[in-house]
Amino acid sequence: NAGVTQTPKFQVLKTGQSMTLQCAQDMNHNSMYWYRQDPGMGLRLIYYSASEGTTDKGEVPNGYNVSRLNKREFSLRLESAAPSQTSVYFCASSVGGETQETQYFGPGTRLLVL
Amino acid sequence: AQSVTQPDIHITVSEGASLELRCNYSYGATPYLFWYVQSPGQGLQLLLKYFSGDTLVQGIKGFEAEFKRSQSSFNLRKPSVHWSDAAEYFCAVGRSGGSYIPTFGRGTSLIVHP
Numbered sequence: 001n002a003g004v005t006q007t008p009k010f011q012v013l014k015t016g017q018s019m020t021l022q023c024a025q026d027m028n029h030n031s032m033y034w035y036r037q038d039p040g041m042g043l044r045l046i047y048y049s050a051s052e053g054t055t056d057k058g059e060v061p062n063g064y065n066v067s068r069l070n071k072r073e074f075s076l077r078l079e080s081a082a083p084s085q086t087s088v089y090f091c092a093s094s095v096g097g098e099t100q101e102t103q104y105f106g107p108g109t110r111l112l113v114l
Numbered sequence: 115a116q117s118v119t120q121p122d123i124h125i126t127v128s129e130g131a132s133l134e135l136r137c138n139y140s141y142g143a144t145p146y147l148f149w150y151v152q153s154p155g156q157g158l159q160l161l162l163k164y165f166s167g168d169t170l171v172q173g174i175k176g177f178e179a180e181f182k183r184s185q186s187s188f189n190l191r192k193p194s195v196h197w198s199d200a201a202e203y204f205c206a207v208g209r210s211g212g213s214y215i216p217t218f219g220r221g222t223s224l225i226v227h228p
Binding site: 004040041042043045048058090092102103104105106107108 | 156
């Protein structure tokens with residue numbers, strides 16, 4: 001039981017390049033989330049998927065797109081990377097629904113945009 | 115809208131000393147409250163959570179937190195800190211019903227002196 005996995009762990013991009021961050025969970029969770037973490041800012045929600053087939057914007061969605069590929073996988077895409085997107089990105093999952101369940105986090109992807 | 119304030123950006127304690135990390139929330143109804151810990155280079159791990167019932171909640175690694183509705187607080191405590199407790203601590207507040215989208219505080223960095 002690996003929990004939440006993320007790939008890659010590190011990435012360096014040049015401005016304007018694109019990339020996709022991958023996230024998968026093996027806990028049969030319904031809800032999945034993408035956060036970014038910046039110093040002094042805590043975690044800010046980029047996008048989330050309450051259930052398979054649905055996605056919604058969070059607090060800071062500009063410059064990102066997401067795909068809920070199936071129940072296990074939730075990817076985050078940067079179409080044209082900008083230095084402001086230099087950050088640590090975390091994927092999380094939870095059982096979902098109306099009960100307030102614990103979120104389980106992946107180890108993060110550290111992204112540097114030059 | 116719900117919000118979380120962690121007033122202390124950094125806290126420094128000596129090993130063996132007691133610890134209290136502050137968390138204040140703003141939410142109109144009964145909140146669901148969480149404390150997460152993030153070790154350097156790692157994802158977030160749940161320490162404890164409060165949904166209802168006893169307002170003093172026990173968590174992992176010897177941590178506890180007390181929900182005080184009158185003060186809108188959910189402070190995290192530990193009677194004797196170990197060097198391995200040095201990490202970033204995040205308080206989060208969720209809400210009942212509907213999609214579960216928690217709000218995180220900006221975090222408190224705990225430094226432990228030997």
